[in-house]
Amino acid sequence: MKNEIIGLLKKEGKLPDETIEEADIQEFTKLVEELGRSETEYIKASIISKDLNTTYIAKNLYVYHEVSSTNTIAKFLSENGIENGSVIIAEKQNGGKGRSGKTWQSPLGGIWLSIILNQDVDHSKIPLITLATGVAVAKTLEKIGIENAEIKWPNDIMIDGKKVCGILTEAVSKFNTVKNVIIGVGIDVNLNLEELPEELQNETTTIKNELGRKISENQLIKLFLEEFEKISELFNHHDYEMILKEWRKRSYSIGKMVEIRKPYHKNYDGYVIGISREGALVVEKTDGSFEKVMSGECIIKK
Numbered sequence: 001m002k003n004e005i006i007g008l009l010k011k012e013g014k015l016p017d018e019t020i021e022e023a024d025i026q027e028f029t030k031l032v033e034e035l036g037r038s039e040t041e042y043i044k045a046s047i048i049s050k051d052l053n054t055t056y057i058a059k060n061l062y063v064y065h066e067v068s069s070t071n072t073i074a075k076f077l078s079e080n081g082i083e084n085g086s087v088i089i090a091e092k093q094n095g096g097k098g099r100s101g102k103t104w105q106s107p108l109g110g111i112w113l114s115i116i117l118n119q120d121v122d123h124s125k126i127p128l129i130t131l132a133t134g135v136a137v138a139k140t141l142e143k144i145g146i147e148n149a150e151i152k153w154p155n156d157i158m159i160d161g162k163k164v165c166g167i168l169t170e171a172v173s174k175f176n177t178v179k180n181v182i183i184g185v186g187i188d189v190n191l192n193l194e195e196l197p198e199e200l201q202n203e204t205t206t207i208k209n210e211l212g213r214k215i216s217e218n219q220l221i222k223l224f225l226e227e228f229e230k231i232s233e234l235f236n237h238h239d240y241e242m243i244l245k246e247w248r249k250r251s252y253s254i255g256k257m258v259e260i261r262k263p264y265h266k267n268y269d270g271y272v273i274g275i276s277r278e279g280a281l282v283v284e285k286t287d288g289s290f291e292k293v294m295s296g297e298c299i300i301k302k
């Protein structure tokens, strides 16, 4: 992580060329923070913050032109004393991270952001944060007139069977206790599908394609942050049932035949009957037994 931070600072001319191995971590933090306050071309902190109706989300907003991954910057800042609810946004990512170690394509025209929660969260509740974030994205899309957004367990937002958004939640732990949670959200807004690798083009859509026109990334970010805060309040008040209720209403996975793939496990097929209180997918296997799936890939079978 430190190398990525040094790389970013060097690229932006904030560090001399020779590597400063011994530089003070506080100095790095200050430089990274400063860089996130400088002027960017497309994503504008001033527009997002204007009339933003939140009490703690994005009160601290950092916007970068290009970073490797907003989750990496968020992790770095969260470990070095950044405020709860801070948000890191990049216009572009050159090392965007997806789930299961995959890369995430992040050219200009998308929303690539990470939210930092510096809260004591039990490990077992982290899947619920991902589900809650999915609900916030779906509600944001509803607000701009996309009524048919659905959530594919655990973290993909789909429109008519095509993916428009992915969520990567990462926990920063110390001595087995979660210290910070980083919620990375990637939304394909105005980018052209041709910019994505060919194998992704058929299974991806963009907000621009769905609406038939471009939409301001800044406005969409603002709407999303407001929705996120609303749902995070449910989480903070332990109203998990409400989050699950909202999730189930928009589920793309329930009622489908799926293949479950988990590292070091044999793949198996089953029918999704629901989602449990912990946020696990409940699958009836073809042999009639039931399985709660907490992690892994869930491939929908046609």
Ligand code: BTN
Pocket (backbone or CB within 6 Å): 068, 069, 070, 071, 072, 093, 095, 096, 097, 098, 099, 100, 102, 104, 106, 111, 112, 113, 114, 155, 156, 165, 166, 167, 168, 183, 184, 185, 186, 187
């Ligand atoms: C997935 O569906 O595989 C998850 C994709 C998550 C992408 C977002 S973009 C902002 C944040 N920074 C990253 O490197 N990844 C997440």
